[in-house]
Amino acid sequence: MTTSAETSLSEQEEKRTWTDYFTFNTDHKVIGIQYLVTSFIFYLIGGALAAGIRTELATPESDFVSPELYNQMFTVHGTVMIFLWIVPAGAGLANYLIPLMIGAKDMAFPRLNAVAFWMIPPGGLLLMASFFVGAPQAGWTSYPPLSLMTGKAGEEIWILSILILGTSSILGAINFLATILKMRMPEMGFFDLPLFCWSMLATAAMILISTPVLAAALIMLSFDLIVDTSFFDPTGGGDPIVYQHMFWFYSHPAVYIMILPFFGAISEILPVHARKPIFGYRAIAFSSLAISFLGLIVWAHHMFSSGTPGWLRMFFMATTMIIAVPTGIKVFGWCATIWGGKIRLNSAMLFGMGFVSAFLIGGLSGVMLASVPFDIHVHDSYFIVAHLHYVLFGGSVLGLFAAIYHWFPKMTGKYLNETWGRIHFVLTFIGLNLTFLPMHQLGLEGMNRRIAIYDAEFQTLNIICTIGSYILAVSTFPFLINLVWSVLKGKKAGANPWKALTLEWQTASPPLIENFEEEPVLWSGPYDYGVDVSEENDQSVQELLSDVKADMS
Amino acid sequence: MQGSTVDESQTLNYSQTEAAAQEEEHPDLRMFGVVLFLVAESMIFLGLFSAYLIYASVMPQWPPEGTPKLELLLPGVNSIILISSSFVMHRGQSAIKKNDVSGLQFWFGLTALMGAIFLGGQLYEYANLEFGLTTNLFTSCFYVLTGFHGLHVTVGLLLILFVLQRSTRQGHYTSEKHFGVEASELYWHFVDVVWVILFGLVYLL
Structure with a gap:
């Protein structure tokens, strides 16, 4: 029965060919x-x-x-x-x-x-x-x-x-x-949703509300550029500050648009590889929504030195600092999740933990920058460059790599190579800190960003940054080699190589064209690691899954 | 999977049932998508309106000195035409809900005519204004805001004409199935509401 079902299945499902991707x-x-x-x-x-x-x-x-x-x-x-x-x-x-x-x-x-x-x-x-x-x-x-x-x-x-x-x-x-x-x-229900979906809900809402305002600003800028209107040109009676408001109304939320998906990915990866339920599911879910809402009302902290009036500075300083609360909730949740867990220290987990630590540095310098007096001191200096790269590289990019190592077996049916993965992680993490950590000091000492020429006294630190950036450049190669090698010859991964509970692991790897061979079964919460095992007489997750499958056929 | 017999019958019908299954797979979300799209649209206009309001409140004099007064009669009449067209259009949807395709065509045709009159009036107004796009900040705002709205009216008009063209097909719109009618109507109402705010800001403020 099984064989005939399988053959008819392969007749039904046309295979993906590589040309489909073009x-x-x-x-x-x-x-x-x-x-x-x-x-x-x-x-x-x-x-x-x-x-x-x-x-x-x-x-x-x-x-x-x-x-x-x-x-x-x-x-x-x-x-x-x-x-x-x-x-x-x-x-x-x-x-x-x-x-x-x-x-x-x-x-x-x-x-x-x-x-x-x-x-x-x-x-x-x-x-x-x-x-x-x-x-x-x-x-x-x-x-x-x-x-x-x-x-x-x-x-x-x-x-x-x-x-x-x-x-x-x-x-x-x-x-x-x-x-x-x-x-x-x-x-x-909503509270059975994996946290990645919650974070994408928050991200999508932000994109929908803020991106059109950037479009409006750019349309006006185009008019200034092409037909010489003067919306933002002070010589013609316009006001450049209006552009800054409209631009940052998108571009500050854009920061959260860039980090929230990876907050979500990390909330998936850590529990799976620490074999523990996520700590504070609802707190993490709602903190995504809180970040989404607060993220829309903090934009003018980019404009503290643009002649923003005092009362406005106070408001935006306060809201910016409040954002540290939902973000902190997430970081505490992640740390508590891996605390005492049976951690599998594979590449996905290494990048996941690297994400938490590097993002923490970027987050903390963000709180420093929220304070008006400090911000005015370091505005447009390398301190900003250090901060934003710790958030976007240390945060988003490490989170993305963690996600790729975690879901690559699902996408291709093959594991990524662990040795190359570790080399990739070590080079990336060293390169990241070597490139961006010295920039904090450069900024505090007064080196300006966006200028090709700088004072000779900053050269030593700049050389360290440059060496770090070369290490980062080199770190890409192990990853590329790993990708190509694993797609061609990687170790085969089954449907659920990490023994994870979210639904994407209930289908084959790579998934069928319409995703699920049979209706997926929601038989546990997304993060009930260890919870069911003790209740169900020490059955492993895998055994439970196969039980569920046996019931179905 | 129940067994091989079921699977074979599925294989036979696969190509035919697939298309049907995809339509019944989940409730029709297209209107929901249109609503989300209109949220994004309203944020563009909100951005432009906020910029206008900041200019109006920050500049020492608004509109700047020397700006000719705007004539209110033509745009006033134009506004009334556009606003009433929303009600006219709604009768089109009521008609299709009773399976009355010719009613739909009549009311939508009338709406298209009113929209075209609005656009014509707008162009006539542009042609007779004493100021140009770059005269000063107010006139730039005036042309960009009304022009961007006019672009939306044009798109709405094209949508209505599209619906009219499709309604000539036998049984294309029925009392149950008329997404195109609903979507174009919602879009048109949206364009109307934007005009009301825009008119208040630019002509009356």
């Missing part, structure tokens, strides 16, 4: 991989630019590249890493995982989903093409009047590219919201 495919798993691979390619481009920036900064003079090219490099580096690497990588992970986690066959709007993905390559290529006409030089923030003075063509290309990528992000968010809210399997 087409307008509506399968959320294909789209998820498309997102992840595309964004990873842009990560390599952005990383190459970063290495160029650090090479230039190895010496105080501008000798490696011209100051103009340096401006172009850091502008495109920032834009690529934000809009083409972390945001789409988070969307890719969400695309792959949400339908599997909630027991659905696909996203709510599969075709819209494919449209959203296919806006990313043109948006990215457009941005890259700007190098042919003189890339934008005004930084990823593109503040006017600076952005109105440094090359119209490059700046306008930047605006168009961001509008395309922003639209893609909004369409993705509509899909995530509709899928999580309306497509859960009938017996799955």
Whole structure:
């Protein structure tokens, strides 16, 4: 009976071929991989630019590249890493995982989903093409009047590219919201949702509310740029501060859009590899929503030195510091989760723990920066660069790597190699701290960001940063080798290699085209590790799973 | 899986049942998606309106000195036409709920006509204004806000024409199945509400 069922199954299910990944495919798993691979390619481009920036900064003079090219490099580096690497990588992970986690066959709007993905390559290529006409030089923030003075063509290309990528992000968010809210399997209530879905709920809500405001700002900036209106140009009676408000109304939430998906991923990874229930499920779930709400009302802390009136500074200082509370709840929850657990110290777990520790440093310097007097002192210095890289590299990127090591067996049916994984982690973690830790001191001593030439007294620390960045560059190779080698020859992983409880592990690896061979069964909470084992006479999770399967056939 | 017999019958019907199954798989979420999309749309307008309000409150004089007064008669009439078109359009949806396709066509056709009159009036107003896009900050705001809204009216108009074209197909819209009618109507109401706020801000404030 089993064999005949299997053969008819293979007749039913057409196989995925590699060409599917280059087409307008509506399968959320294909789209998820498309997102992840595309964004990873842009990560390599952005990383190459970063290495160029650090090479230039190895010496105080501008000798490696011209100051103009340096401006172009850091502008495109920032834009690529934000809009083409972390945001789409988070969307890719969400695309792959949400339908599997909630027991659905696909996203709510599969075709819209494919449209959203296919806006990313043109948006990215457009941005890259700007190098042919003189890339934008005004930084990823593109503040006017600076952005109105440094090359119209490059700046306008930047605006168009961001509008395309922003639209893609909004369409993705509509899909995530509709899928999580309306497509859960009938017996799955809100508090049975894996925490990754909660964090994507919060992320999608933020994208939906804040991204359109950036679009409005960029439309006005385009008018200033092309037809000489003066919305943001003080010489024509406009007000550049209005741009800053509109820009940060998106771009501060964007920080949480970039970190929340990985908060969610870490909340999945830690309990699985520590074999313990997550500590404070509801607290972590609601803290995602709290971050989402508070994240929308803190934007002006980027503008403490832009002539913001005192009462406004007070308000934004207070709300910014309050955000440390839900974030702290999460960090405490994670630490309590792994505390006393039976930890499997594999690559996913190493990156997960690396995430918690590096993000903590970035989070703490964030609280320092929330305080107005301190912020005014270090504004636009390397302290900011250190802070944001600890959050976005130490946080988002390490979280993303943890997620890739964790879900790679599900996506491909093969394990990633552990040795290469550990080499990758060690190089990344050392490189990260060597590159970004000295920047704190550079900033406190007064080195300005975004300038190719600096005072000779800062050179020693800058050389350390540059060496660190080369280690980071090198750390990419073990990962690439690992990916290719594991896809081709990796050890086969079964349906549930980590013995995890969330629904994506109830189907084959890689999952079938419509995800589940039979209706998935919600037989425990997402994190009930150890809980059921004692109640059910020491049956292992795997045995329980097979019991469930035996009941079904 | 129950057994091999069931599986074989499934294999036979797979291609036919697949399309049907996907439609019945989950409740129709398209209207929910449209609502989410309109949330994003309203945030764009909210962004533009907030910028306008900041200018109005920060600048020493608003509109800046020397801005010609805006004529209220034409845009006033235009507003009344656009607002009433929302009610006209709703009658179209009521008609299709009673399976009355010709009623749908009549009311939607009338709405399209009113929308076109609104757009024509707007262009006529643009042609006769004494100021241009770059005259000063107020006039830039005026053109960008009304122009961006006009773009939305145009899109709404195209949606209505699209529905009208589809309604000529036999049995395309029925009393149960008329997503296109509902979605275009919701969009049109949204564009209307935006106009009411915009009119208050730009013409009356």
